[in-house]
Amino acid sequence: MAAAGLAGGVSPAGVVLAGVVAAAAVLAGLMVVIAGTRDVSILGGSVGRRVFWALLVMGGGTVGWALGSLVDAAEPWLTNDPLVTSLLGGVPFALAAALFVRGWWVSVTAVGLIVAMLVATVVVLRREPPDDLEARLAANNVQRETSYAVAVPGYQPNAGRDYGNGLGGASFFPMHPDPEPPARYVTITVSDRLAPGEQLCGQPTAQDSQLASGDCTIEPNGLVYRHNPPLHGYQVPFARFFVTVAGTPTVGQDLLRAAALSLRPASADEMGGDREDAGLFVAATIPGYTGRMTEAPPGMRYDPVDRTDSGGDTGFTMEVTYADGNDICLAATECKPEGADLTYVRLRMLGPSNPETHGYVVRRGRVNVSVTGALRVDRTLLRQAALDARPATDDELRRALPPPRRQYSRIDRLRERLRERLRSF
Known part of the structure; x- marks a missing residue:
């Protein structure tokens, strides 16, 4: 009842006052009991001893009642009936009396019952x-059905789904990661207008160009080489457009020059089908790149055909989805079965900052377990995972x-602390 009052917003002063009134009522009731049973009590011979008896019984009974309340909160099946609750609430006071x-046999019986109740309290509180x-x-x-775990030597799961002992169910990172190699790629972008007043080495600059500033050099063939760290490359006219061919520092200048001189309209296959804005896509021939x-x-x-050194971390991700309606080859550039329920996939997302990934999908009953990582991650490792x-x-x-958030009363917190202490023994 006290816990309910605190949870309901009763002020601390009100709780203290209620406690004092209740204690006085219990003490008065016990004085009436000892007055009527003083002949059978070893403390019934005088008023002072009877007051002492009442205080002892009230203290011992209150301690027993408090322990019973903790047990009741942990295992409430005993006290669904209010009458039973009232009767059991008086048991600790009866045992203290x-x-x-x-007569020694009464005291010994009471001690035995008290010990049994204490043991029962410890057992209940130790239970999960x-x-x-x-x-x-x-x-x-x-979902329980899509919750999978795996442990991979040399890798550790992130905190989001860490099952302990190296087991995880989402993202994994190497314990001792290798330095990520510098990015290596070439981009070709098209603009249909120039940036007013901007130029390098006398060459007007295309609007939104990645090579709008920095150093420049006019080459004997008339091309203007632009160096705008961290990118470098060329801007060349193509039909009515201005095309910028830019590469990372790891791409050679000769390769960029050759790409700028080999520009052509992108094919439907390169664009993934016919498009109304096809004129904005210009392709080039770059040996060793796709x-x-x-x-x-x-x-x-x-990007390099062998993209194992073209960026992307060495972590990987496990994802579990329901298999019905899930076409694992839909977004794949390569989808190769390697058994009845095992498929190798290679994926790439739109956007220059999205690295290509690869991995395996294995069918487990109603779900697909997918383990994918950047091309730098060993294919055999992904397969085994x-x-x-x-x-x-x-x-x-x-x-x-983590458990659901809930509001804990003071009794809840006390019970949890007792459980933690008892489980440690």
Whole structure:
């Protein structure tokens, strides 16, 4: 009742006053009891001893009642009936009074019952609370069927889905990552207008050019080489457009010059189909590089055919989705089955800053387990991780998923502290 009052917003002064009134009422009732039973009590011989008896019984009974309240909060099945609750609430006071009854067998029986109640209290408080896994899953918007775990030597899971002992269910990062190599790519962008008043080495600059400033050199063939760290390259006219061919520092100047001299309209295959804005996409022939269309900005991006050194971290991600309606080859540039339920996929997203990824998808009943990473991540590692992935256990899910937020009363907090102390023994 006190816990309910505190939770309901009763002021501390009101709680103290109620406690004082209740204690006085209990003490008065006990004085009436000892007055009527003083002949059978070892403390009934005088008024002073009877007051002492009442104080002892009230103190001992209150301690027993408090322990009973903690047990009741942990296992409420005992006290669904208000009458039963009232009767059981008086048991601790009766046992405390029995300790002072004449006759050793009564006192010994009371001591035995008190010990039994203390043992029962410890057992109940040491027990884990009722299974809250379903509540954790719901609170974190997680499906049990799509919760998988895997451990990969040399990798550690992120904190978002860390199941412990190296097991994880989302992103993984190397424990000792290698330095990421510098990016290596070429971009070709098109503009239909010039930036007013801007030029390098006498050459007007295209609007929104990546090479709008920096150093420049006029080459014997008439091309203007532009160096605007961290990019360098050329701007050349093409039909009615101004085309900028730019590369990262790891791309050679000779390769960029050759690309600028080999410009041609992008084909439908290079653009992923016929487009109304096809004129904004210009392609080039760059040996050892493969091109793909980009949307922001519109243009083409060329990456090395062997892109294992072209950027992207060495981490990987595991994702589990329901298989129905999930076409694993839809966004793949390569989709190659390697068994009845195992498929290698290679994916690339639109946009120059999105690295190409690859990995494996394995079918597990109603779900697909996908393990993918940048091209720098070893293909064999990704394959083994996909094959080793398994459903997460209940204990692993409890470790990874925080419990739902709830309001704790003072009794709740006391019970949890007692549980922690008792479980440590």
